[in-house]
Amino acid sequence: MSTVTDTPALANARRGFDSLEEETHLDGLPVRGELPPWLRGSLIRTGPAKWEVGDRAMNNWFDGFAMLHRFSFAGGDVSYANRFLESRAYRAARDEGRIAYSEFATDPCRSLFQRVSAMFSPKLTDNANVNLTKLGERFISMTETPIPVEFDAETLAAAGVPYEPPGQLSTAHPHMDRATKGMLNYAAKLGPRTSYRFFLLRPGSSKPEVIATKPVREPAYMHSFGLTERWLVLAEFPFVVNPPRLAFSGRPYIENYRWKPERGTRFHLFDRETGEGVGPFETEARFAFHHVNSYEEGGDVVVDICTFPDAGIVEDLYMERLRAGKPVTPGFLERFRISPEAGMVSSERLIDESIELPRINYSRCNERPYRYAWGVGMGGGWIDRIVKADVVERRSTVWSEEGCFPGEPVFVAAPDADDEDEGVLLSVVLDGRAGNSFLLALDARSLNELARAEVPHHIPFGFHGQFARG
Numbered sequence: 001m002s003t004v005t006d007t008p009a010l011a012n013a014r015r016g017f018d019s020l021e022e023e024t025h026l027d028g029l030p031v032r033g034e035l036p037p038w039l040r041g042s043l044i045r046t047g048p049a050k051w052e053v054g055d056r057a058m059n060n061w062f063d064g065f066a067m068l069h070r071f072s073f074a075g076g077d078v079s080y081a082n083r084f085l086e087s088r089a090y091r092a093a094r095d096e097g098r099i100a101y102s103e104f105a106t107d108p109c110r111s112l113f114q115r116v117s118a119m120f121s122p123k124l125t126d127n128a129n130v131n132l133t134k135l136g137e138r139f140i141s142m143t144e145t146p147i148p149v150e151f152d153a154e155t156l157a158a159a160g161v162p163y164e165p166p167g168q169l170s171t172a173h174p175h176m177d178r179a180t181k182g183m184l185n186y187a188a189k190l191g192p193r194t195s196y197r198f199f200l201l202r203p204g205s206s207k208p209e210v211i212a213t214k215p216v217r218e219p220a221y222m223h224s225f226g227l228t229e230r231w232l233v234l235a236e237f238p239f240v241v242n243p244p245r246l247a248f249s250g251r252p253y254i255e256n257y258r259w260k261p262e263r264g265t266r267f268h269l270f271d272r273e274t275g276e277g278v279g280p281f282e283t284e285a286r287f288a289f290h291h292v293n294s295y296e297e298g299g300d301v302v303v304d305i306c307t308f309p310d311a312g313i314v315e316d317l318y319m320e321r322l323r324a325g326k327p328v329t330p331g332f333l334e335r336f337r338i339s340p341e342a343g344m345v346s347s348e349r350l351i352d353e354s355i356e357l358p359r360i361n362y363s364r365c366n367e368r369p370y371r372y373a374w375g376v377g378m379g380g381g382w383i384d385r386i387v388k389a390d391v392v393e394r395r396s397t398v399w400s401e402e403g404c405f406p407g408e409p410v411f412v413a414a415p416d417a418d419d420e421d422e423g424v425l426l427s428v429v430l431d432g433r434a435g436n437s438f439l440l441a442l443d444a445r446s447l448n449e450l451a452r453a454e455v456p457h458h459i460p461f462g463f464h465g466q467f468a469r470g
């Protein structure tokens with residue numbers, strides 16, 4: 001665990017953890033610089049935006065009620081709209097003034113009787129504040145526990161539950177299946193026979209098909225997974241839960257997980273065609289939220305992940321610590337090379353800069369050898385830079401500005417691009433000194449600024465978003 005000390009440089013970042021109550025629609029944001037004329041469409045992001053309900057406050061950054069933010073681009077103009085995701089969890093809080101569903105690290109107040117009842121009829125949250133995806137023509141906002149919420153990209157209004165994952169836990173980082181254009185995702189089915197599962201949801205369908213499964217006694221916390229042309233890649237970090245604890249401990253969801261470094265990290269590979277599993281392939285203990293990319297090389301499987309030394313990062317993200325300006329542990333880009341024949345895993349750090357919230361040129365490079373990843377990095381204890389990693393040359397490029405704190409940079413490829421990094425990078429940045437946020441557009445190759453468009457208020461730090469071409 002990291003040493004706890006206050007970092008003055010973080011004082012300007014604290015605004016990013018203040019709730020935002022107002023829902024607005026602003027046309028014609030002031031734009032400084034010039035956006036590429038081909039940039040048409042919307043960057044839609046989700047993230048927590050409200051951490052207080054009545055006289056209670058949520059515990060962790062991950063707990064806040066989801067707000068959708070949309071920046072739309074047309075002819076060099078930029079507009080902005082935001083709206084709370086009207087999930088059941090949000091509506092209950094708004095209408096009844098109480099926390100009614102279990103969030104990541106915050107529970108409703110419940111009696112023992114209510115807790116036992118909840119085990120048999122769990123009130124799983126649908127506060128989908130982590131990521132969103134486009135499934136056919138439908139937009140879906142997602143979290144981990146596991147109920148997704150469909151929404152209208154124009155009005156940002158919620159439009160019901162599009163499907164139910166085959167398990168109680170899932171990830172907000174699905175992959176696109178190139179063959180079917182469907183969505184691949186993970187689920188954990190908890191019960192007397194707990195299992196890891198992968199499922200495929202075909203376009204237009206609301207019925208997930210389980211394509212691979214593996215029994216497990218203590219499932220690991222799973223935020224994302226890897227994909228190669230042949231394999232589903234499950235990285236099982238030793239942050240695990242005994243399922244009955246989730247029902248009986250009386251602790252919020254994530255506080256039931258235990259760090260067991262002696263288990264090491266275990267990679268499991270599942271054949272996408274047959275569902276057959278191989279592994280585990282073991283290496284030292286790590287923790288991670290985000291896979292970057294995976295691919296096959298010779299007989300090896302290369303798996304790039306943003307790793308942390310342990311699960312202490314989860315504790316770093318409690319609101320009390322963040323608002324007090326305590327530094328957060330940085331993550332680094334690490335390459336694991338699995339040799340199934342030899343039963344071996346090797347690992348190495350790819351670049352010196354820290355990197356998290358990684359994005360790649362997904363449609364071109366996912367499952368395949370690639371060269372570039374973009375993400376955010378940390379200098380003084382919180383995210384304060386945008387990083388471009390060249391994983392071939394093992395070097396990085398950085399954008400930063402004093403007092404500014406960027407969010408996940410989303411890559412948008414230029415039309416008819418020849419090169420992997422030909423396009424723009426869009427990031428929502430908090431200007432901690434001015435107290436408001438702006439949309440930043442960088443040249444994805446050089447990280448030179450192209451333009452920025454300011455909104456008059458702050459946008460709380462969020463997690464992930466997608467660009468939808470218009």
Ligand SMILES: [Fe+2]
Nearest residue numbers: 223289463464
């Ligand atoms: Fe994530």
